Structure formats: structure tokens, C-alpha cells
Amino acid sequence: MAELPASGSASVARPSVLSLAIKEKSALYAAYMPFLKNAGIFVPTSKAYRMGDEIYLILSLMDDANKYPIAGKVAWITPAGANNNKAQGIGVHLPDDESGQRVRARIEELLGAALGSSRATHTL
Numbered sequence: 773m774a775e776l777p778a779s780g781s782a783s784v785a786r787p788s789v790l791s792l793a794i795k796e797k798s799a800l801y802a803a804y805m806p807f808l809k810n811a812g813i814f815v816p817t818s819k820a821y822r823m824g825d826e827i828y829l830i831l832s833l834m835d836d837a838n839k840y841p842i843a844g845k846v847a848w849i850t851p852a853g854a855n856n857n858k859a860q861g862i863g864v865h866l867p868d869d870e871s872g873q874r875v876r877a878r879i880e881e882l883l884g885a886a887l888g889s890s891r892a893t894h895t896l
Contacts, residue, residue, distance in 0.1 A: 813831065842872065844867055
């Protein structure tokens with residue numbers, strides 16, 4: 773008779789599913805993380821995550837009717853009570869594939885010249 777694996781062993785956790793709707797250019801600028809290798813997006817959340825956790829994010833961008841599914845990983849964590857009143861949440865690293873490149877291109881298209889701004893963001 774086969775034994776069942778002990779709790780927590782040999783099981784692969786399913787990625788968390790998050791949804792983020794960005795309605796304004798200033799909010800998109802604050803959430804965008806161009807300094808990551810494939811870029812990323814900051815997602816405000818009070819749920820605890822660890823670096824490298826897999827995240828499935830459904831992203832809506834301003835007036836764009838498309839929803840962008842992103843299978844990424846946690847690459848940034850801002851804990852509750854962070855300095856400078858930064859919002860609590862995680863940075864999701866965009867995947868190095870066609871979907872990640874498409875989202876990055878769309879975000880950069882929407883931000884345009886604002887990409888060169890020195891305004892504060894949720895991360896840096």
C-alpha cells in the first residue's frame with residue numbers, strides 16, 4: 773500500500789492569483805519597475821509573500837480593453853510600515869517571454885516621456 777506524502781512535502785504550491793487595475797498614468801508610473809531585468813509591476817497587497825514566489829497577475833491598464841495575464845515571480849517586497857510611507861505590497865517580475873515583452877512594451881507606450889521622470893514610485 774502506498775503512503776501519502778507528509779503534509780507540505782512533495783507538493784507544488786499553486787501560484788497566487790492577483791488582479792490589478794491601473795486607471796491613471798501617475799499610478800502606472802508609480803507601479804512600473806523598469807530597473808528589473810524584464811521589468812516588473814508593483815502590486816499593493818497585505819498578503820505575505822516570499823522572494824521567488826510564483827504569482828499569476830491579471831493586469832488592466834487604464835482605458836485599454838485588454839487584460840494582460842502575467843505569470844511572474846515576486847522580486848520585491850515592501851513590508852507594512854516601510855520608510856517614507858511606501859505602500860505595502862510586492863513587485864512582480866515580468867516573464868522573459870512574449871507575454872512579458874508585450875506587457876512591458878504596452879506600459880512603456882502608455883508612459884511615454886514620463887519614463888524619464890524623477891518622481892518617486894512605490895519602490896524607488
